[in-house]
Amino acid sequence: MKITKYGSSTVLIESRGISILCDPWLIDGALYGAWCNFPPIDVDQIDFSKIDYLYISHVHPDHFDAKTMNLINQDIPVLIHSYHQKFLKKNIERLGFKTIELKNGQPYELGENVKFSIFAADNCDPSICGRMFGCVTGDIKGSMQLDSLCVIDDGEYVLVNTNDCPFKISCNALKTVKIFYPNIDFALVGYTSASLFPHCMMDYSNEEMSEGIQKAKMSGLQSGLSTLSVLKPKYYMPFAGTYIIGGSHYKKNMNLPLPEMTDAIQFFQNDDHISNANCQPILLNFNASFDLKTEKVSAPYIEICPVQRKVYIEKTASKFKYTFEAEPMVNNDELLKHFRDASLRLKQKQRELDKFEDINLIFDVNDKKFVHINLMNSNPKIVEDFSDLVNYHRFKLDPRLLNLSLKGPRFANWNNIESSGMLDFARKPDEYRMDVHILLSSLYV
Numbered sequence: 001m002k003i004t005k006y007g008s009s010t011v012l013i014e015s016r017g018i019s020i021l022c023d024p025w026l027i028d029g030a031l032y033g034a035w036c037n038f039p040p041i042d043v044d045q046i047d048f049s050k051i052d053y054l055y056i057s058h059v060h061p062d063h064f065d066a067k068t069m070n071l072i073n074q075d076i077p078v079l080i081h082s083y084h085q086k087f088l089k090k091n092i093e094r095l096g097f098k099t100i101e102l103k104n105g106q107p108y109e110l111g112e113n114v115k116f117s118i119f120a121a122d123n124c125d126p127s128i129c130g131r132m133f134g135c136v137t138g139d140i141k142g143s144m145q146l147d148s149l150c151v152i153d154d155g156e157y158v159l160v161n162t163n164d165c166p167f168k169i170s171c172n173a174l175k176t177v178k179i180f181y182p183n184i185d186f187a188l189v190g191y192t193s194a195s196l197f198p199h200c201m202m203d204y205s206n207e208e209m210s211e212g213i214q215k216a217k218m219s220g221l222q223s224g225l226s227t228l229s230v231l232k233p234k235y236y237m238p239f240a241g242t243y244i245i246g247g248s249h250y251k252k253n254m255n256l257p258l259p260e261m262t263d264a265i266q267f268f269q270n271d272d273h274i275s276n277a278n279c280q281p282i283l284l285n286f287n288a289s290f291d292l293k294t295e296k297v298s299a300p301y302i303e304i305c306p307v308q309r310k311v312y313i314e315k316t317a318s319k320f321k322y323t324f325e326a327e328p329m330v331n332n333d334e335l336l337k338h339f340r341d342a343s344l345r346l347k348q349k350q351r352e353l354d355k356f357e358d359i360n361l362i363f364d365v366n367d368k369k370f371v372h373i374n375l376m377n378s379n380p381k382i383v384e385d386f387s388d389l390v391n392y393h394r395f396k397l398d399p400r401l402l403n404l405s406l407k408g409p410r411f412a413n414w415n416n417i418e419s420s421g422m423l424d425f426a427r428k429p430d431e432y433r434m435d436v437h438i439l440l441s442s443l444y445v
Helices: 087-094 167-180 206-231 247-255 261-269 272-276 306-315 332-353 399-407 414-420 434-440
Strands: 002-005 011-015 018-022 035-037 053-055 078-081 099-102 108-111 114-120 148-153 158-161 186-190 235-239 243-245 289-291 360-364 370-374 381-383 392-396 424-428
Touching (some): 002 235, 018 108, 078 087, 078 148, 148 167, 167 206, 186 206, 206 235, 206 272, 247 306, 261 272, 332 370, 332 399, 332 434, 414 434
Parallel strands (some): 078 099, 158 186, 186 235, 360 392
Antiparallel strands (some): 148 158, 370 381
16 A cells, blocks of 8 residues: 655555545635645646546545646546535536545445445534534434545555544544454544634734644644554655645744644654654655565655745735636625625524524625624614624625635635634634624525
């Protein structure tokens, strides 16, 4: 079994003559043009013709990128989890590919002695997931979650790809995997968390920003460490965290809470559970491979240079354009109408979650005005000032992108907007409210 690294979370797994490309994102401009690769990726160096299967863990654009999919033969089948909601399946098939939906944890034969299994990252704990997609009941078949992880077993080696499944949600799935596969040879482990915190906070002092960066870094590292502590693989590779933010929001890179992969390895190896289990780290550059049979890498790892990355961001990535910049400008009357139409779905989600509270949502619009929604009644109105409010969440983003989010997930998804870094955010009090962010995902027509 051989692992070849291409992109942030894009790897090629080869086993017994079968090749599986996982989570294809290689073209700059994921998440409305914001996320870019560093080092830059030369797709001409990748031989897409030798791929037998695609595996897409979930719908987020840094794992399922339409522009990258256009480089791949549409005859190649795509392996996905059998989710209850079919938006991943529909989006893949809209590009001309055929999907193979796998039931949770059930091995699927890819070839002689090569078995592929997908486990949904379900924990069925409303306090963790926030019931974002509802709860699994006897009437619902399949998973409600966004994320999945996979296992490849060729009879000689076992590889687990956890993608960016957060440990709190995936811990039960990981423990199940470990029961089924007690001896894991290689694990791909995420070590970061994509969110708007803290690099999007608009009113943080330097001290608050530094504290936020450290807090966010530790959250991702601890999640990765917890995953490793369950799986205890012979070898592991940290991945899915090497993106940068391009375009006009490029300055946020200086506060992006992404540890270097070498720092992640140092953090993991300093833990007694990992060192005692003799888990060995592997690092690969673009197009480099690790062969489990020979236990050798194809080329020594060259550490990413922060200075070169900074120069690339300022000289090149900062000039990238966002996809919504081609959209026509929208005035406040149009925005308010869309807010009013979208508030119907928001109220429906509030009733479902029983979330009616004196919390204010503030959205910057044109002419230094704001749309104000109080979650007691959720009736949008335009205001010129909100300085008297003591409990609010403020979101400042390009009105064109805001308008797309109000039109619905087909145009812009609020979760992706927050991950993209293309907004500025403030809250008072400064406390994370998962329920508020979940409700925002329902604010569309």
